[in-house]
Amino acid sequence: MMDNLKRILSVDEMNPVDDLVLKLAMARGLDEIMALVRSQARALVGADGITFVLRRGQECFYADEDAITPLWKGQYFPAQACISGWAMMRREVVVIEDIYADDRIPHAAYRPTFVKSLAMVPVRMEDPVAAIGAYWSRQYLPSTEQLNCLKRIANSAAVAMTNVALLEDLVTSREEAIQAKEAIIFAMAALAEVRDNETGNHIYRTQHYVKVLAEAARERFAEQLDDATIDLIFKSAPLHDIGKIGVPDKILLKPGKLDRDEFAIMQTHTELGRRTIEAAERRLGTSTFLSLAKEIAYTHHEKWDGSGYPTGLSGGNIPLSGRLMAIADVYDALVSERVYKQAIPHQDAVDLIVSESGRHFDPDLIEIFSQVAPAFATIHSQFVDR
Numbered sequence: 001m002m003d004n005l006k007r008i009l010s011v012d013e014m015n016p017v018d019d020l021v022l023k024l025a026m027a028r029g030l031d032e033i034m035a036l037v038r039s040q041a042r043a044l045v046g047a048d049g050i051t052f053v054l055r056r057g058q059e060c061f062y063a064d065e066d067a068i069t070p071l072w073k074g075q076y077f078p079a080q081a082c083i084s085g086w087a088m089m090r091r092e093v094v095v096i097e098d099i100y101a102d103d104r105i106p107h108a109a110y111r112p113t114f115v116k117s118l119a120m121v122p123v124r125m126e127d128p129v130a131a132i133g134a135y136w137s138r139q140y141l142p143s144t145e146q147l148n149c150l151k152r153i154a155n156s157a158a159v160a161m162t163n164v165a166l167l168e169d170l171v172t173s174r175e176e177a178i179q180a181k182e183a184i185i186f187a188m189a190a191l192a193e194v195r196d197n198e199t200g201n202h203i204y205r206t207q208h209y210v211k212v213l214a215e216a217a218r219e220r221f222a223e224q225l226d227d228a229t230i231d232l233i234f235k236s237a238p239l240h241d242i243g244k245i246g247v248p249d250k251i252l253l254k255p256g257k258l259d260r261d262e263f264a265i266m267q268t269h270t271e272l273g274r275r276t277i278e279a280a281e282r283r284l285g286t287s288t289f290l291s292l293a294k295e296i297a298y299t300h301h302e303k304w305d306g307s308g309y310p311t312g313l314s315g316g317n318i319p320l321s322g323r324l325m326a327i328a329d330v331y332d333a334l335v336s337e338r339v340y341k342q343a344i345p346h347q348d349a350v351d352l353i354v355s356e357s358g359r360h361f362d363p364d365l366i367e368i369f370s371q372v373a374p375a376f377a378t379i380h381s382q383f384v385d386r
């Protein structure tokens, strides 16, 4: 990347200060910024020591240094009683030729060190967040070039620290947006579920079953199942029954078996789910996430032999996401207790599902399911209904 930049800028023989300025501009964290200053500033400025001081409220933290003998790395000093604090609070560059003749200097802290002269430059003049100090072991007045070099390094560090802060803000707000989206999805899914006989953790369990199954199936369905798609299936699976929001309570909460008419109304939850997600798409614009969620909501009750609903799709015409969800959904319904039925044991549920290979379910997926079925049992025990 560095070489590319140099080429773009057509700087073949970049001077070392430019080189440091460029590297600082690309730094991705405070540690990297300080390491760059530590490793290069002393030689560039021509000093016997360099410190990188961070402002921490009312204190100055000597965070990093490069010097002929140790200075104050790791120590805190009150901003009122040290020269870096003085420079930061007044937003001024300080040059002191003889530190023992200057009463702004806490002499006791300097006596054990080699320092006789210094220059201190705030980082980010308008609102200093740090300072860079240069030190000499003899009484010395740095030249204009040396001071300019130090100021340039401090200015570049200021830009770099601002970049890092912006980047961190950006990452945080992106993460917050993702978390908010996931929370809303779960809230919507939970809303559908609380109205249903299926209680508690059905949405968590089914999304985990689907993930296990999709991961095991990725070799067989390599073209359709990559990391990103599996992750999206996992995230959109909780919405599979979102359409149940539109099914009347007397049907949804009926403690017994549904009659024909009631079952026909129950079946509309697939179409209602598709329409609900379509409404979201119209509002938010379409995304792979929403179209997968829609596909799953619409097709998770289709059957391999064409006898499912709502459209009677068969075989490979049923989207893979719907075929995966069907297995997860049925497994969970079988091994969970409902007001109208008992739970059946894990192995009985597996046998029943396997016996439906080629009828209800995709035979390829059933082969894979029989291999990973023990993981389904583990997931079921992890998210038990209370």
Ligand SMILES: [Fe+2]
Residues within 6 Å of the ligand: 240, 241, 269, 300, 301
């Ligand atoms: Fe459903």
Ligand SMILES: [Fe+2]
Residues within 6 Å of the ligand: 202, 206, 240, 241, 329
């Ligand atoms: Fe379900």
